[in-house]
Amino acid sequence: MTTFRIKRFNPEKQADPYWEDIEYDIPPGATLLDCLNDIKWTRDGTLSYRMSCRSAICGSCGMKANGHALLACQRQAEHLLKDGRDTITIEPMGNMPVIKDLVVDMGEFWEKVNQVKPYLKEKEKPPEKERRQSPEQFKLIDDASTCIMCGCCYSDCNTLEVDKNFLGPAALAKAQRFVQDSRDEGTGERVRELSEAGGIWDCTHCAECVERCPKPAQPMYRIKEIMSVALEEGVTNNNGARHALSFVKSIKHSGRLNENTLPVESMGYFNIKGLMELVPVGLRMLLKGKIPPIIHKNIDDVEDVRRIFRELGE
């Protein structure tokens, strides 16, 4: 017997959410969705959640199980009982307001997808037949195009938890699908917009979205690809790009990170307002004895690091 610990919420009945424990025998081979359906249909019809295709393509049944977002239809329930546990906790996806039980309001999620202008931009009229695209060019957008907009990445995104302005992994993965589409003619414009606050450089590379993505879309890798394109396109007049370039410069030069120049170069030498903002942080670091050594030394094997850069053609 397994305990399904489900976070219930129905604003018509009660203002606050509560946990309900349901004892349930998992049938062999049942997915988490199969279990929830059986519970709903045979025990408690009020239990609410979204679902449709039950084959991991429609993206309806995103929810959190044991603290992490997943598609209920894609996971064998027994696989959620590792290490001798006897309880599966189920709650709605995070970073979105809850409507009822496991149903969340995805309005903001879609709004952000909309913000990246998720459609092909073309300047010239298309040819009579199909536009040519090589299999290699197709490969560049293949992974992003598998996204099913389930919101699992958005639910568990650590940046979104502290910054609601962040576009979020799904919208940015969708953006990559156009940034690197050989048929799209808005690349420059796109990467400039995506480099603004709330965009690619606000991703903290925690890779949570890669862990949660039920498809090969894996947003963090797509975000990194947009970053590369932005730098190639010379879109470097922003903190994120400057931070990345300063990082690389420092490693290439000394084999280690120069933590004194990094914040200054990230802000930009002529960004007086930004630099002034660093002063109080610097002073507090000084008081706590956290200031890195003023003289930045190379590591012993710095030549090896430089050789790596040469090998990479940098």
Added chain:
Amino acid sequence: MIKHDVLIVGAGLAGMRAAIECCDGLNVGLLTKVYPSRSHSGAAQGGIAAALGNSEEDTWEEHMFDTVKGGDYLNDQDAVEEYVKAAPNVIYQLEHFGCVFSRTPDGRIAQRSFGGHSKPRACFSADRTGHAILHALHEQLMKRGDQVRIYNEWYLHFLIVQEDRCHGVVVSNIQTGEVEIIQAKSVVFATGGYGRVFKITTNAFAGTADGAIAAFNAGIPLEDPEFVQFHPSGLYRQGILFSEAARGEGGYLLNGKEERFMEAYAPARMELAPRDIVARAEQSEIDAGRGWKGEGCIALDLRHLGEARIMERLPQIRQLGIDFIGVDCIKEPLPIQPSAHYSMGGIPADMHGQVVMDSRNTPLQGFFAAGECACISVHGANRLGTNSLLDATVFGERAGRSAAEYARSVGFGQINEGHEKARVLKQIEEIFQRPGTENYNDIRNEMKDTMMEKCGVFRDDEKLTDCLQQVRTLQARYKKGRITDKGKIFNSELYEIIELGNMLKMAEIITAGALNRKESRGGHYRTDFPKRDDESFLHHTLIAQDGEELKLDKKPVIITKYPPKERTY
């Protein structure tokens, strides 16, 4: 009351394509009980047909002939001709919209082989073609966000028809429970199919006949409902779809003796015979005790294709096998069985998407239909794989255009808002007030079991008579069901109950059509009448409600280029 020039119900391929077509200058609403990207069109895997000739020379005539032969000559050939001729430009337009397609080495759209098609004409995006097109169309709608209002998670209850014109729909907002009237000059239904009537189905939970029954309840007969396609490769016991592309890429079907049994049924086409023939062959092997490992399934063997090809062309299928049954098709065969997949029948419409009400094709002004819910009849008695995405796109566009033209030519009619709203409120109240002595889950399961067993791949008079009887008993029990959720916010239990009511009606209609058609043709096979009978049955079925009874009528089949011949593969 909400007003739109054009209101489209259903936001899959057909619905979204219709919306794109008619948003120019008109006030358009698009209503879906899920979200556009959750529509079941996205589950289509293998491809979309068009005679592009990118990998082998091909013509629209060959595409037409394959479609007609595949449909066992029940297709309306004038519509088929328009449809296959439109195909190449439809594909190019999808490509121009930004749809992601797999490519040939020289950059053209790649094409693969598919069941019943004599040439490799399935354009594809790996094994997620429906997904790729669905998202491309959704993108185009986001681009036109200021012109199309999308109603996500709204449910269609009734169609408003007065005399010979449609005036709108009665709907409710699933998230809030509010009932609303949407008045429209043109209404387009693109509401999908009804595979959920059967126990083993590839269909999403949303495939519950809502649109077909709303039209039926408004007095429109349903056409050819007895023709339900069983897909040869649904996952054993669950029905989760494994694309025909697996066979298109060279996969084998094996019985329990590890024989490629299709040799005995369709030696010329083997695994790539049309779906009705393959599904029957599989069921025959299973029924004869030659199932894979002695069970009620067949093996889909892809091992010889090798890891590289599987990973390139069929990655999603491989993942489905791993996730759902722990089988990696690179190393082991997948257990499959025939699974209810597609409804060839539906709301009768002409090749412009105009819904017609009788055998003389009298139009119902302002009402249009496209996609799986419609029966234009390009598929006849059996649809070929990859022809449905094409159907949804071609006729979605045409229905959208017709709806826009009509909306531009007329003003709004008169609606009795209070009366229309009361119909739904009464329906919901009636469900809340039922005695509660019956269990909806039992009723649903019994319906699905009965339909699968008695109205499935193999049918006969005895089974069908029994089936009809049982479905009617279930309809009576349904009126005494028990609901636990009487709230307004996201009451999914209530909607599932209404959907079950629709499915019980649909089950009755399918069975009545099957009982009446005493021949075997395409997806409809009667063991007591195993031959096609053109003399008596080369016509479409029309079924309408007549008091308590169903009334059956005939409609002629339009035959232009290809007179019926014996159908062998």
